[in-house]
Amino acid sequence: MVALSVAAVLAVFLLYTSFAGGATESLRPSQIVAGDYAGKGVQLAGIVIGPVTGDARGSGLRFRLKDFDGKQTVPVVYKGSVPDLFRGGRHVFLQGALENGTFVGKPDSLVTKCPSKYAPKKTSSS
Amino acid sequence: MPGLGRAALVLALGLVLYAVLAGGYASLSGRRRLGDSARNALVAAFVACLAAGGVLLAAFLTDDLSFAYVAEHSSRDLPARYAFTALWSGQEGSLLFWVTILTGMGSVAVLLNRRLVAEVLPWTVPILAAVAGYFVIVLVFVSSPFETQAAPIDGAGLNPSLQNPYMMIHPPMLYLGYVGLTIPFAFAMAALASKRTDERWIFATRRWTLASWMFLGFGILLGSKWAYEEVGWGGWYAWDPVENAALMPWLVATAFLHSVMVQEKKNMLRVWNVVLVALAFGLSIFGTFLTRSGVINSIHSFSQSPIGAWFLGFLCVIAVFSIAMIMWRLPILRSRTKMESLVSREAAFLYNNLFLVAFALTVLWGVAYPMVSEAVRGVASTVGAPYYNFFGVVFGLPLVVLMGIGPLVAWRRASLRQLGASVAWPAGVAVVTGGVLLAAGAGSSLLGMVGYTFAAFVIAAVVLEFVRGTRARKSLGEATWVGAFTSLVGRNRRRYGGYIVHASIALLLVGAVGIGVYGTTSIRKLEPGQTMEVGGYTLRYLGSTQDRVANRTELRARLAVSRGDKPLGTLAAGKNRYLEGSREVSNEVGIRTDWLRAQDLFVIADRFNADGSVWLKVLVNPLVNLIWISGLIFLLGALVTMWPDAREQRRLAKRFALARA
Amino acid sequence: MTVAALIIAAALAAVAVLFVARPFLRSAGTREEPIRDSDAAELRRLELLEERDRALASLKELEFDHRTGKISDDDYRELVGPLRREAAAAIKALDPAAPPARSGEVEGSAAAADRDPERI
Numbered sequence: 012m013v014a015l016s017v018a019a020v021l022a023v024f025l026l027y028t029s030f031a032g033g034a035t036e037s038l039r040p041s042q043i044v045a046g047d048y049a050g051k052g053v054q055l056a057g058i059v060i061g062p063v064t065g066d067a068r069g070s071g072l073r074f075r076l077k078d079f080d081g082k083q084t085v086p087v088v089y090k091g092s093v094p095d096l097f098r099g100g101r102h103v104f105l106q107g108a109l110e111n112g113t114f115v116g117k118p119d120s121l122v123t124k125c126p127s128k129y130a131p132k133k134t135s136s137s
Numbered sequence: 138m139p140g141l142g143r144a145a146l147v148l149a150l151g152l153v154l155y156a157v158l159a160g161g162y163a164s165l166s167g168r169r170r171l172g173d174s175a176r177n178a179l180v181a182a183f184v185a186c187l188a189a190g191g192v193l194l195a196a197f198l199t200d201d202l203s204f205a206y207v208a209e210h211s212s213r214d215l216p217a218r219y220a221f222t223a224l225w226s227g228q229e230g231s232l233l234f235w236v237t238i239l240t241g242m243g244s245v246a247v248l249l250n251r252r253l254v255a256e257v258l259p260w261t262v263p264i265l266a267a268v269a270g271y272f273v274i275v276l277v278f279v280s281s282p283f284e285t286q287a288a289p290i291d292g293a294g295l296n297p298s299l300q301n302p303y304m305m306i307h308p309p310m311l312y313l314g315y316v317g318l319t320i321p322f323a324f325a326m327a328a329l330a331s332k333r334t335d336e337r338w339i340f341a342t343r344r345w346t347l348a349s350w351m352f353l354g355f356g357i358l359l360g361s362k363w364a365y366e367e368v369g370w371g372g373w374y375a376w377d378p379v380e381n382a383a384l385m386p387w388l389v390a391t392a393f394l395h396s397v398m399v400q401e402k403k404n405m406l407r408v409w410n411v412v413l414v415a416l417a418f419g420l421s422i423f424g425t426f427l428t429r430s431g432v433i434n435s436i437h438s439f440s441q442s443p444i445g446a447w448f449l450g451f452l453c454v455i456a457v458f459s460i461a462m463i464m465w466r467l468p469i470l471r472s473r474t475k476m477e478s479l480v481s482r483e484a485a486f487l488y489n490n491l492f493l494v495a496f497a498l499t500v501l502w503g504v505a506y507p508m509v510s511e512a513v514r515g516v517a518s519t520v521g522a523p524y525y526n527f528f529g530v531v532f533g534l535p536l537v538v539l540m541g542i543g544p545l546v547a548w549r550r551a552s553l554r555q556l557g558a559s560v561a562w563p564a565g566v567a568v569v570t571g572g573v574l575l576a577a578g579a580g581s582s583l584l585g586m587v588g589y590t591f592a593a594f595v596i597a598a599v600v601l602e603f604v605r606g607t608r609a610r611k612s613l614g615e616a617t618w619v620g621a622f623t624s625l626v627g628r629n630r631r632r633y634g635g636y637i638v639h640a641s642i643a644l645l646l647v648g649a650v651g652i653g654v655y656g657t658t659s660i661r662k663l664e665p666g667q668t669m670e671v672g673g674y675t676l677r678y679l680g681s682t683q684d685r686v687a688n689r690t691e692l693r694a695r696l697a698v699s700r701g702d703k704p705l706g707t708l709a710a711g712k713n714r715y716l717e718g719s720r721e722v723s724n725e726v727g728i729r730t731d732w733l734r735a736q737d738l739f740v741i742a743d744r745f746n747a748d749g750s751v752w753l754k755v756l757v758n759p760l761v762n763l764i765w766i767s768g769l770i771f772l773l774g775a776l777v778t779m780w781p782d783a784r785e786q787r788r789l790a791k792r793f794a795l796a797r798a
Numbered sequence: 799m800t801v802a803a804l805i806i807a808a809a810l811a812a813v814a815v816l817f818v819a820r821p822f823l824r825s826a827g828t829r830e831e832p833i834r835d836s837d838a839a840e841l842r843r844l845e846l847l848e849e850r851d852r853a854l855a856s857l858k859e860l861e862f863d864h865r866t867g868k869i870s871d872d873d874y875r876e877l878v879g880p881l882r883r884e885a886a887a888a889i890k891a892l893d894p895a896a897p898p899a900r901s902g903e904v905e906g907s908a909a910a911a912d913r914d915p916e917r918i
Contacts, residue, residue, distance in 0.1 A: 023531065034506055034524070037517035054519050068662060068744065068752050092743055092754065095712055095722035104519075141803035148811055155818065167832045173821035181814040188810055335844050402852065547863045548856065549877060555870045605866040612865065792851060796844040 089116035160263030310356035317349025382424030637774030651760025672757030
């Protein structure tokens with residue numbers, strides 16, 4: 012009886028993870044450019060490369076993201092909250108999708124990470 | 138001085154190795170003096186770790202930057218009181234902190250239960266020493282806090298968001314919780330090793346488990362309060378891997394605390410209990426590993442820090458060891474009693490266990506999946522809040538219902554009719570509450586309504602239990618109602634303390650639903666003089682100020698808050714720019730708590746523009762302070778359950794003496 | 799290492815070694831009493847004592863639950879008999895020499911336990 016309940020419970024969550032897809036892929040610029048990710052909601056991670064232009068609270072902040080250990084970059088446009096620590100050379104993540112070669116960020120999803128500290132700097136709840 | 142620290146650690150290593158070897162041999166051959174000697178070695182190891190910690194602390198207090206660790210985590214202008222916070226802010230220091238607490242708690246547990254350990258559970262000492270040994274080996278060979286360098290001009294400084302009182306208590310609380318789970322694990326494994334299937338190990342470690350669980354739970358809430366005020370994004374729990382790291386062992390420990398009661402009453406679930414204790418301990422090691430090794434934060438996995446491999450290895454050793462021990466003793470451990478009815482308190486506890494463990498496993502999957510997927514597929518992934526929230530609701534709501542029903546149902550067997558009669562009143566209260574809330578406009582969210590009514594159900598059930606119990610005690614001859622109440626709680630500390638904890642979780646649910654479901658947000662750009670409206674409040678931007686204070690520049694947007702035409706004072710929100718050391722920028726939110734309306738006005742200054750205007754994100758968070766209040770009630774309930782009961786101690790002592798006779 | 803550090807380290811090590819050797823030094827020369835592992839009889843007695851305590855505690859709880867209204871009269875009547883028999887059996891198993899416990903004795907034991915649990 013115990014085994015049955017456990018099995019039922021496991022079934023529920025396995026179903027969810029396989030269909031609703033709880034996990035989002037997290038890609039580097041080289042991966043998103045190489046693969047077929049047009050329009051697919053993913054997370055993009057990389058190092059900010061300037062020049063950083065535009066207005067995140069206006070028509071959109073524009074910059075490029077580069078692989079940590081590579082040269083490939085991807086142009087990004089983003090609207091919403093920008094973390095205080097955001098600047099060229101920072102390691103950031105954001106959600107969004109690749110549209111016509113430019114990564115369009117989901118509003119308020121930009122996050123910077125400080126590897127040696129307790130928690131990532133958040134600007135908004137997901 | 139770093140040499141002294143290193144020497145102290147090497148000494149600790151030697152002592153711990155001795156404790157493992159001598160303790161193991163003593164347990165095998167029944168040599169009392171060798172066993173005592175091994176125990177002494179564990180205590181001496183604690184002193185050695187304290188010495189090492191003392192050396193490190195002295196280095197922080199004297200700004201000795203020749204210590205690489207001090208230079209990395211402190212700066213000359215760091216106030217002395219934050220030397221402690223800096224001590225455990227990095228990997229090496231926090232490992233040293235962990236092992237010091239472990240050897241300390243281990244020593245106390247073994248000394249307090251001297252006779253039990255010496256005569257019945259001798260393997261406790263070598264097991265505790267082995268766990269400590271793993272950490273000491275890492276500290277001596279892999280990740281030493283005593284690395285030296287040419288002293289730089291100034292240190293890198295402590296992250297400013299860590300420089301506040303919360304960060305002085307939150308890590309020690311969590312560590313007491315994590316480490317504390319080692320004690321029941323060691324005793325349980327020792328009982329298995331000595332072929333003991335009686336409950337002595339449970340009784341001996343009950344308070345340790347309760348205390349660890351209390352510290353862990355309270356530590357998580359403290360962390361949430363810090364996140365709410367210091368990280369300041371408007372929320373209180375982000376399902377961050379570091380947060381989940383503490384939640385998982387806490388959930389399993391909660392399950393264990395319940396199923397242990399079933400073992401006590403009906404001698405059932407013995408195998409399950411040992412499995413749970415090992416799982417809780419394993420998860421606490423996993424949690425430490427997650428938080429301290431940086432494996433989650435970086436997109437490059439284990440390769441960054443060798444400590445990842447060490448911890449993974451340790452987890453494997455623990456898993457293999459626990460499974461082996463349990464399988465070995467399975468024949469004698471298996472209980473022969475069967476569950477009598479699916480409608481009984483035992484059954485309710487079993488369901489509660491299933492949901493709690495299932496939820497803990499889903500959180501574990503959510504945390505581990507990204508690491509696994511990167512290692513296996515080469516493509517990283519992240520698991521966001523929607524996943525956790527979904528399962529939080531799917532498993533959490535039944536748990537809340539069980540929290541209400543459990544106290545109302547009797548052990549062994551309860552007729553459905555009787556249960557229905559008991560449940561009727563609290564259910565009625567819940568329905569009425571629902572109606573009132575609907576009228577008050579909370580009907581906008583079905584989830585919110587469900588959360589509120591279920592919480593009301595639990596609280597009503599708890600109140601009913603207290604009332605029924607007090608009435609019964611009074612009829613048994615207590616003179617006054619107060620007397621009846623205190624004797625009720627005094628004689629059943631665990632039960633009624635537990636009910637208080639249930640009530641605290643229900644309150645937590647109310648707060649979480651309030652802020653999560655019924656909040657309002659507004660993002661606007663304001664020029665000086667302009668206003669914005671959120672949730673009935675009017676905020677007028679007065680202008681921004683910039684002040685040089687101590688080691689930072691404080692940039693603030695000043696706002697005048699009013700409600701209708703009633704002025705409510707001013708509120709400031711902005712950023713701190715730190716001048717030396719880390720040169721960090723920290724987010725400083727403005728919070729105005731309105732106790733009468735039970736809501737927080739939460740202001741984030743998102744961006745200051747060159748033209749003097751400011752982008753503001755303003756939230757109204759209803760009932761958020763209930764979350765912190767529930768934490769205090771949780772503490773109260775936990776303390777009541779732990780309160781020593783002299784009568785029970787005497788009874789147990791008599792039982793064991795009788796057995797020996 | 800500086801000289802001071804060396805001295806402190808050596809002192810620490812010395813104290814530690816002394817402390818670890820203490821059990822041997824204290825009773826040097828005397829024969830050690832080996833740890834007697836619990837024999838089967840003792841374990842069985844412990845098991846029976848646990849069963850007895852469990853049965854008596856369940857009885858006490860049943861009474862209290864009945865009094866608070868959690869258990870109906872019917873359920874109480876149904877459950878109390880077997881529980882009393884269980885408790886009586888456990889008590890008898892512990893001390894077979896004593897006269898068989900009458901139901902009144904068990905009930906008295908449980909009711910007395912209700913007022914003063916130390917009697918268990």
